[in-house]
Amino acid sequence: MTPVPERAERDERHRSGFVSFVGRPNVGKSTxxxxxxxxxxxxxxxxxxxxxRAIRGVRTSEGGQLVIVDTPGIHxxxxxxxxxxxxxxxxxxxxxxxxxFCVPADERIGPGDRFIAEQLRDYPRxxxxxxxxxxDKAGRGRIAEALLAVQALGDExxxxxxxxxxxxxxxxxxxxxxxxxxxxxxxxxxLIGLLPEGPPLYGDETVTEETDEDRIAExxxxxxxxxxxxxxxxxxxxxxxxxxxRSLSERSETKGPDERPMTDVYASLWVERDSQKGIVIxxxxxxxxxxxxxxxxxxxxxxxxxxxxxxxxxxxxxWQRDPKLLGRLGF
Ligand code: GDP
Ligand code: MG
Numbered sequence: 001m002t003p004v005p006e007r008a009e010r011d012e013r014h015r016s017g018f019v020s021f022v023g024r025p026n027v028g029k030s031t032x033x034x035x036x037x038x039x040x041x042x043x044x045x046x047x048x049x050x051x052x053r054a055i056r057g058v059r060t061s062e063g064g065q066l067v068i069v070d071t072p073g074i075h076x077x078x079x080x081x082x083x084x085x086x087x088x089x090x091x092x093x094x095x096x097x098x099x100x101f102c103v104p105a106d107e108r109i110g111p112g113d114r115f116i117a118e119q120l121r122d123y124p125r126x127x128x129x130x131x132x133x134x135x136d137k138a139g140r141g142r143i144a145e146a147l148l149a150v151q152a153l154g155d156e157x158x159x160x161x162x163x164x165x166x167x168x169x170x171x172x173x174x175x176x177x178x179x180x181x182x183x184x185x186x187x188x189x190x191l192i193g194l195l196p197e198g199p200p201l202y203g204d205e206t207v208t209e210e211t212d213e214d215r216i217a218e219x220x221x222x223x224x225x226x227x228x229x230x231x232x233x234x235x236x237x238x239x240x241x242x243x244x245x246r247s248l249s250e251r252s253e254t255k256g257p258d259e260r261p262m263t264d265v266y267a268s269l270w271v272e273r274d275s276q277k278g279i280v281i282x283x284x285x286x287x288x289x290x291x292x293x294x295x296x297x298x299x300x301x302x303x304x305x306x307x308x309x310x311x312x313x314x315x316x317x318x319w320q321r322d323p324k325l326l327g328r329l330g331f
Contacts, residue, residue, distance in 0.1 A: 013197045014063065014064055014065075014197065014198070014199060014200070015063065015064035015065075015192050015193070015195040015196065015197055015198065016064055016065040016066075016067070016195055016196075016198045016199060016200055016201050017066070017067065017096075017097035017098070017195035017196055017198065018067045018068075018069055018095060018096040018097050018098070019066055019067070019068050019069070019096055019097065019098040019099070019100055019191050019195075020068070020069040020070070020071055020092050020093060020096045020098075020099055020100070021033065021068070021070065021071075021099075021100040021101075021102050021131070022071075022073060022074055022089075022093070022099055022100070022101055022102065022116055022119075022120070023073060023101060023102030023103060023113070023116060023133075024073070024103075024112045024113060024116065025048030025050075025073060025075065026046065026047075026048045027102045027103060027104045027133055027134075028044075028102060028104060028133040028134055028169055029051070029070060029071075029073060029102055030042040030043065030044040030050065030051050030070050031044045031133075031169040031170070032100075032102065032131070032133060032167065032169040033055075033057050033068045033070040034057070034169070035167075035169040035170070035176070035184050036057065036059050036066065036068055036184060036187070036188055036191075037057035037058065037059050037068065037207050037208070038059070038207070039057075039207045039208075040298070041055060041056075041057040041070075041207055041208040041210065041215070042055045042057065042070040042218075043218045043219065043221065043222035043225075044222070045222060045225045045226065047225050050222070050225060051070055051071065051072045051073070052072055052081075052085065052331070053072070053088070053330075053331075054069050054070065054071050054088055054089075054092050055069070055070045055208065055210055055218075056068065056069050056070075056208055056209050056210070057070065057207060057208050058201075058202045058206050058207055058208065058209075059188055060200065060202070060204050060206075061188065061189075061192065063189070063192055064192035064195055065192075065200040065201060065202065066188060066191055066192050066195065067201060067202070069092050069096060071088065071089045071092050071093075072085040072088065072089060073089065073116075074086065074089050074090075074115075074116050074119055079320045079321055080320065080321050080322075080323065080326065081320040081321075081326060081331060082320075084326065084331055090122070093120075093122075093123045093126070094123060094125075096123075096126050097126060097127065097194065097195050097196060098126055098127045098128070098129060098162075098191055098194045098195065099120060099123060099126045099127070099128050099129070100129045100130075100131045100191070101116070101117060101120065101128060101129070101130050101131065101150075101154075101161070102131045102132075102133045103130070103131075103132060103133065103146065103149075103150050104132070104133050104134040104137070104146075105132050105133065105134050105135050105137060105138035105142060105143050105146045105166065106134055106137040106138045106142070108149070109146075109149050109150065109153055113153065114153065114157065117153055117154070117157045117158065118157055120157075120158060121157070121158065127162045127194040128154070128158060128161050128162055129161060129162055129163045129164070129165065129190065129191065129194070130150045130151070130153075130154055130161040130163070130164040130165070131164075131165055131166075131167060131187070132146045132147055132150060132164070132165070132166040132167070133166075133167060133168075133169060134168065134169075135166040135167055135168040135180075135183070136168035136170060136180065137168075143166050146166075147164055147166060150164060151164055162194060163190050163194070165183075165186070165187050165190060166183065167180075167183045167184060167187050168180040168183065169184065212243070212302060212303060213240045213243060215302055216240055216243070216265060216267070216299050216302065216303075217238040217239060217240050217267065218238070219295050219298040219299055219302070220238045220267050220269070220291070220295045220299075220309075220311070221236060221237070221238045222295070222298075223290075223291045223292075223294035223295035224236050224238070224269060224280065224291050226291075226294055227280075227287050227290050227291050227294065228279065228280060228287075234320070235271050235272040235273075235276055235319075235320070236269060236270065236271060236280070237269075237270040237316075237319065237329040237330070238267055238268065238269055238270070239267065239268050239270065239329060239330070240265065240266070240267050241266040241267060241268055241312075242264070242265075242266040243263060243264070243265050243266075243303075244263065244264050245261065245262070245263050245264075245305070246261075246262040246263065246264050246308070260305070260306055261305040261306070262305055262306045262307070262308060263303050263305045263306070263307050263308070264307075264308045264310065265299060265307055265308070265309050265310065266310045266312075267309070267310070267311055267312070268311075268312050268313075268314050269288075269291075269311060269312070269313045269314070270314055270315070270316045270319060270329060271313065271314075271315055271316075272315070272316065272317060272318050272319055272320065273315065273317070273318075274315055276315075277313050277314075277315055280313050281313055288311055288313065291311065292309045292311050295309065296309050316328075316329070
């Protein structure tokens with residue numbers, strides 16, 4: 001009989017690598033990224049195609065480090081922006097170690113899901129995990145059906161998944177029950193188990209390599225998406241013009257003596273047409289005010305001071321179709 005090895009010997013070697021989630025818009029890819037990281041690094045929205053850039057979130061645990069690359073997802077492009085986003089996604093997927101294919105528990109698998117699953121054949125190197133998201137929105141029977149359906153799809157299109165797991169990611173701190181949190185932790189362990197052996201790629205404390213400026217711009221865009229109706233959200237881009245700590249003397253002048261540090265943030269919201277400008281500003285500036293009020297708490301949490309947010313709405317005609325403007329707006 002072989003003796004039971006010491007704990008240290010049994011321990012797996014450290015693993016590290018990259019995972020990216022794919023799936024139709026709105027299935028919960030960005031929310032899952034945030035849940036795994038434990039902090040909001042990617043903005044989320046019920047409006048589809050919220051994510052526009054590849055955003056890296058990092059989860060560090062004892063056994064390994066998981067770098068999650070949240071992308072806009074694969075879709076049929078309608079504009080130059082759409083094409084750039086697709087190129088960006090395939091550029092990410094060729095390099096990742098694991099691809100998580102997401103389908104929501106509360107919806108049937110459709111042609112859109114199948115289209116995306118089929119694209120995954122182009123990335124033979126990556127391990128492939130099917131993830132049934134939004135498990136909190138479906139009963140046990142429905143979740144079981146969803147797991148079977150996604151299994152059948154994987155068998156047919158890809159010769160099977162490496163793993164199939166259900167999760168409820170739910171936005172917001174404290175929103176997950178202990179059981180749901182355990183599911184997230186289990187998913188993390190599953191994903192880390194599929195990574196190659198290797199040293200950590202980022203320091204312990206790193207949750208993202210996004211700059212504060214990028215994260216602030218995204219928080220403002222998220223608030224604008226929330227406030228704006230219908231097709232308008234796709235037309236909005238946000239740039240940061242300046243971020244500056246306000247000096248004590250300036251603080252005293254404006255609001256009487258208040259010693260608490262304050263940061264001034266100047267940002268531009270770009271829309272494609274003059275008519276959209278009015279919509280974003282709203283009657284008497286009401287909507288723009290609401291956008292600022294919605295974005296501020298997240299920005300204050302990020303920079304760690306009170307924030308004065310100055311938002312300006314500007315028009316960049318048809319920026320989604322103009323290569324130069326796309327470049328200027330960061331695409
Ligand atoms: P993405 O387009 O795939 O990145 O989707 P998002 O992460 O932006 O999520 C789309 C919407 O679904 C948002 O309104 C989220 O709050 C919601 N959502 C995401 N994950 C869950 C979940 O696990 N449970 C519930 N109930 N809602 C979720
Ligand atoms: Mg997203």
